Amino acid sequence: MATDTTTETPAAPAQTEVDHHHEEHLSHLQHHFVSSEQQFDSAKLGMWLFLITEVLLFSGMFVAYAVFRQWHPETFSVASQTLDWHLGGLNTVVLLASSFTIALAIHYIQKGETMRSFWLQITTISLAGVFLVIKYFEYTAKFEHGVFPGAMFDPHGTAHGVDYGALASYAYAPQFFSIYFVMTGIHGFHVVVGMILIGWIASRTYRGHFNSEYYTHIELSGLYWHLVDLVWIFLFPLLYLV
């Protein structure tokens, strides 16, 4: 670390020499780090830890889902059939595609193709937007028939061959939809945060802040985005299919 660089010039204080060198050449290196690698490794480890907290946050909800599903299996399967798996499936494809594009964005910035990386980031944001639009239509289709979370639950009417009114006879149907709205809602919130995050990164990419040597932010946003995708991979079958 700091010590190696001074081998030739023992007369200079080790630390200052290193600092000097970096301040001149690497504008992104923060003063308290010794090297770019240290800074990058730290950021990456930090991001992984953050992702662990996210997993635990969602796992609380998955536990609630598991408990109530175990208790009221029929209600859950009937209620789950009112969700449109076509739309859910389409959204799965959309999110998978967006994970792919952000991975490509990292690939290209590594190769130094900044603008290509930029456009791939924009594509990722657009796909995230498509996901939210589809989700919006799903939500409103439910709200129209009184399928709200919790206390406001008042199902009525039929649409596309789904008899919402029939849900009223299942005592625990509101719970399924509470869980559905809470989980997908919190997931949706993460999608929005991801869009803002990648938007910010994209604007910095456009302004040339990143290059093949320094692209920490893009890589970390990518990690975050994969997690958002992964959570959906679990939500989709649990809520729509089983």
Next chain:
Amino acid sequence: MDSATKGAEVGHEEHHDEAHDQNYLQYEPGIWNWLTTKDHKKIGIMYAVSLAVVFLVAGVLALMVRTELVSQGETIMDADTYNQVFTMHGILMVFLFLVPSIPAILGNFVLPLQIGAKDVAFPRLNLASWYVYMIGAIMTCAALYFGGVDTGWTFYTPYSSTTGGGVLWMTSAIFVSGFASIFTGLNFIVTIHKMRAPGMTWNRLPLFIWGLYATSIVQVLATPVIGITMLLLILERTLGIGIFDPALGGDPVLFQHFFWFYSHPAVYIMILPAFGIMSELIATFSRQRIFGYRAIALSSVAIAMLGFLVWGHHMFVSGQSAISSIIFSLITYLIGIPSGIKVFNWVATMYRGSIWLQTPMLYALSFLFLFTIGGFTGIMVGVLAVDVHLHDTYYVVGHFHYVMMGGSVMALLGGMHYWWPKITGRMYNETLGKIAVFLIFVGFNATFFTQLVLGAKGMPRRYYDYVERFEALHQISTYGSYILGAGLFLVLFYGLYSLFYGEKASANPWAAATLEWTNVAALPDPHNFVRTPLVTRGPYDFHLADEVFGGDGMGDGATKTLDVPEPAPAAPETAEESSKA
């Protein structure tokens, strides 16, 4: 490596004046600079001030509770107020004081210094942590303004999802301040992994660092669960989602599982850093290499892990299955093993050491005594059959005060006295310090030992009133709490006094051997070290360290004038010579 050592010697001249005319407190003064600082030391101080205020408020609430209970019937407040007062006492002490306390104050200040880093890995996140915490604190005030909280600090449903007042604000505040805790934990893990000075191997980490490391793991793994629990509770209240409220088909026991899945590990968030401080104090004031370094380090990690498997011992009488109860009870006993290992190792460290009874050491000795009682009573309530009787009595109240106050707060106080010279550059008044320890120790036992007895006799917790036969013990407890309070106010008083009139401290008044004492000026440089230290020995190798900063290893460092330590690396002369060869 050797070239760095030589380079250091030459560079020494240049840096000397710089080290003298700038210290972190003078550097960039003014309110605005403080509020935007990224210096871990200053953030530690900001946390210290905020937490001191919370501790003061929560402490006054405790004295109000005790005063109300000094006699039967209404004494100073009505029953509803009483509920709110003990609830706020618990919430403030647990979530807003004890959980952040040691990591955010002393961890922030000491951690980078002890591992030879310039700062934590993410200084901006560190500052954000303080702001997030403050938002949580403001929301707590809002909760009080909107009618207060009377659920107890545990927020059990369905009461918490139906009672009026500020529950919504309070649960939101806990949700928000959880992020502060996560930020600190995440920052520390990365810092410990990535920012250690050259030569600072895992086996040379001071044990305070190991304690913080274990704590951070728990913070990162447990806090998200209280986050989602609070969020679901908020949604339960606003939307009636029916997850916890039985009237809507929800399950209140599920809430208890969620709550304790966080809150049992959270008690280790409170005690693990305290263990870390203990090791520093005992080693330094016994002038002994710590006995069983690895055992102490790894038992912290073991406790952190085991702590996730025992939450069910809070629900023995909540209607969980008998099998679960038995299993939880058995795993709870296991926690006693690593805790016991620590206590034995500390005692063994003192054996044949030259013990120097300064105030921090007195706190350490109090800790040993009180934590042992706390731990044993913990095992007792962990025994399924016994707990059925003791649950929800003052016995449990006694137990957790012995560990939280007798353990964590004692260690925090010991640590504050120990690092006070490094933080403020001044000494506190040793005589007053000793008087305060005495008051606190006596007052504490009078307050809480009586509660163990009360509980064993059947006095339920959280009650506003009680029958005649409990009155005498309640009175002792209340008068004890006044002595305890007097001791704490004395600390506050001489602490403030020393800030202005205290004797100037030398760089290493305790003749300790860790980096923040040996390689840092009396008041640290804004960037901590004039030069990154090169570590060539363990944290408690006093016999080696003395070769660097002089002395005979007999622990009378205060009588020596150590001034600014030779800013040479922590390497003993011999090592340096051999490397030159």
